[in-house]
Amino acid sequence: MSNVMISGIGAAKSSTIDRVAIDEVILFAENDSRLHDVLVNVYLPALKKKKKSGKYDKEKAVKLMEYYYTNYIRPEMKKPSKYGYDSKFNPAERKVVAKYFLDLLETEYM
Secondary structure, three states, X not given: OOEEEEOOOOOXXXXXXXXXXXXXXXXXXXXXXXXXXXXXXXXXXXXXXXXXXXXXOHHHHHHHHHHHHHHHHHHHHHOOOOOOOOOOOOHHHHHHHHHHHHHHHHHHOO
């Protein structure tokens, strides 16, 4: 198991990040068509709208993507018929997942 200690702005004072669990969550979300549709059809238009109006804030965008993890990915993963794993992440791990999906949207769709 690969754990990394991080500290700094936006992270808990000293949080352990479980890279294996994060990779599992990302792979699950990328391979679930419903989650992909929500990402592209709900979150992407909101981010595009903010960029177009000049009100885009990277930190708020990361927070929005944390909501994507909390409201869509985690509940889907918890379902026994899907994956049956509760990926209850600490704030630093949620931020890593959020930044991954924000970067994906910015590089692939915006």
